[in-house]
Amino acid sequence: MTGTAATRVVVVGAGMAATRLVEELVVRGATSVLAVTVLGDEPVAPYNRILLSAVLEGAHRPDALTLRSPQWYADHGVTLRTGARVLGIDRERRDVMLVDGTLIEYDVLVLATGSIPSLPPIRGLVRLDGSLHEAVHAFRSLADCERLVAALPGSGRAVVVGGGLLGLQVARALGVRGIATEIVEGAEHLLHQQITTAAGRILARDLRRLDVAVYTGARAVRLVDGPALRLDNGYTLDTDLVVLTAGGRPSTALARGAGLEVRRGIVVDDRLASVTDPDVFALGDCAEHDRRTTGFVPPAWEQAGVLARVLCGEPATYDGSRVVARLRATDLDVAVLGDAARELAAGGEVVEVANPIVGSHRRLVVRDGRIVAATLVGDLSRVGLITQHFDRRTVLGPDEPGRLLMPERTGGGVDSAVALLPDDAEVCACAGVTAGRIRGCSSLEQVRDTTRATTGCGGCAGTVRRLLDSAGGPALATKGRL
Template sequence: MSSEATAGDVLSQSAPPQKRIVIIGGGMAAARLVEGLVARGLGSQTTVLAEEPHVPYNRILLSAVLEGTHRPGALALREKQWYADRGVDLRLGSLVVDIHRDTKTVELADRTRVPYDAVVLATGAIPTLPPIRGVVRMDGSMDPRVQAFRSLDDCARLLDTLHDHPHGKPRSAVIVGGGLLGLQVSRALAVRGIETEIVEGRDHLLSSQVDASAGKVLKRSMAKLGTQVYLGARATRLTDEGLRLDNGYTLETDLVVLTAGGRPRANLARRAELTVNRGIVVDDQLRSVDDPDVYAIGDCAEHNATTTGFVSPAWEQAGVLAEVLAGNEAAYEGHRVVARLRATDLDVCVLGEPQHESGEVVEIANPIKGTHRKLVVRDGRIVAGALVGDLSRVGLITQAFDRQTVLGEHEAGKLLLPEPSAAGSGVPTLPDDAEICACAGVSAGRIRACTSLEDVRDSTRATTGCGGCAPTVRQLLATRPNSTQQPSDTKLSLEGTTS
């Protein structure tokens, strides 16, 4: 080395090259990962290849847009300028067609290549098309009466159909699928004055989340809200007369919305010869088991033989991976899923997998009032639960579930009783350490420390996930000393697919 070399020259020669991080996907998991990388000083080393033309947005609140309680523009998780200001190379409308592991490059549809040192698959899930004859026409196009509902563009097309239907506003709609998304879409359309019916192939609603007793309560509640539900029936053919079911009935309808199921989007991983079962198989550091430079998070990832379609696990995975990519020790050990649906006049919260967990069952139901509350308790701890129709104590129950608090002999039963403070949400009695936002892991104390809803969103990210915590957050802010904010009764959306 020349004696004239400066200290800066020595530093630049000895410093390791910056790691080039490429994220494939522009959903909620990808957006959360970018936030984590930015917080660790890796924003300028990050490229995001998003297939959709929109900045990453809150996909779970799409039904709130359909219902009319949110504007489409309000769903953006971060504005485009936010990425630019932090050095993140956000490329919208970028379709990835191949990952070339031998040359460590990602190939786009226009044949350009993006080099990487670490590549993250955050490609989410794709909807499954039910085998209904007549949905796809002979020329390969979709029948104009049929709409999918998964993306912002899907939502825009459905709204256009509601406003510009050739025969005027649709009078009726059939929702294919009685899961979380199906119930949400049904309520959103009903709020807009459209007569809705749900077709569900299994024997009760939300069959993946709740038992038959809770499903009956939900069906009764939907009937009170004006929605007819057909259980144990499958749609087989779309005809000029309507949607034909396998039980012989034909439902006359102007509109069919498909919400039945999805699967991890793992085609890129398969093409790259990575191990894929249901999802892309990853280890505790979210690395592909075949390549230490390839990672996967969110709906497309499979960890410990488990895939998930919820916000909170995807965001926890993003946090762990941000640490790993920053060179720190971190491991993903699984997450206790809290699935929340909050639509107008319809409240559901599911903790874990109450259908599959074993333990003592504590249950209170009032079908006439439309409530069903169930906890599965093992060794004094809540291991699963389902609450339908009354979420007044969901904060305390979620806290006990998430922290695996050991309960006293009668505590589980008391948690299922309505909050004694009349008609209230229970918010004034929530301790500071009670978890309010399951998606972002935010406590009541952190909410109370904020000065406004905007402050909550920016500093804690609460309300930016499933949106189910928004009413409680508003009430907590309204009860702060000297607060001028008023609690809102606005009910939002569900926690469902993420990426």
């Protein structure tokens, strides 16, 4: 698929994975020989969903989340259609049909449909007419976020259903807004899919210190007028708002309707092609590779880079190894690398350092001398170096994993530690950007445009600014400020 002017590439979905794919194609000059059309079902330009909690918190304006403007797409010869919901795919005719009846033909189809929230089994959430109770809010899209912001009382109470990454981000944002917030999580501890019970207890303690109440091992079962949320442990939580962040699944309805193989996600091979049709690809949250789906930005962006090379006729394969997640929430620090449960089952050994008093828990899974998984709660001072070793599969000496878990000892504080970062230390886990690449930029605006650092979870923004300060003065870091 080296592409000619007649090769039509249609991308269904305009989220972060799709945007990254288009950026990668633009960098390679492929949009001059590929006719690329991007179909987004929302009425706005592609935006950063990870930073929706920052809009809820009041730290970002909605327009600051835009990844690429419609004009950018036009300038690079890419057709962007917003408000374009796809009704179905006809693989024999090789076209997609929009809900308005428009047919768009393709030679190559890319499904980047993301994931969709699922309603938890709570009685009273849905009215008889099928609408959500007026106190209940989903938190998936920019429109959801704006509706929630508009509904926020000057003061009041909110219950967040779900103690995953999104739930913690939303709860912390509501707390910053002055809303008394409670989290309800059915599992025995927060972030139960990513961290251990001990780390979950530390995280819950940190939240309580920030005036966010946490109920774990409890499920919400009924919403009653008041409103109030009843739990299966007998508690009833009075509230003004209920925000649903628990439960989600890959969006695969279009793929199923087109006869593609779907398990949890759209099943793809190492080229990210559907195992059913070699001219249909999938990436991001909707794709299932090696029996795994991911809901994180870094693997989706890695997939986008691989697929761009495939579409340009370059040799490239995806091995699914780079699972990296960061919690983006004020005063909460969590990073997760790899799949700890999977690596432990394969013979990995645990190196762990915890200090519940200061709220830190750091854990590595090491196999054959290599870091194959890690969870860091409360102290991310070494996350760049740990991620670098994780990505490079560095073989470490017997004492090195333990030393990596000890906090940085620098006499000059955080800024001095950042200034001393080696050029090859990873700063942005989402985009895989090193300190050296940041130092090579003259402004935050250039960093965003050329490396995409700070445009994922946003967790690296402070470090990026300090690197720019140390490289060329404060003016560089403030230009193009987020």
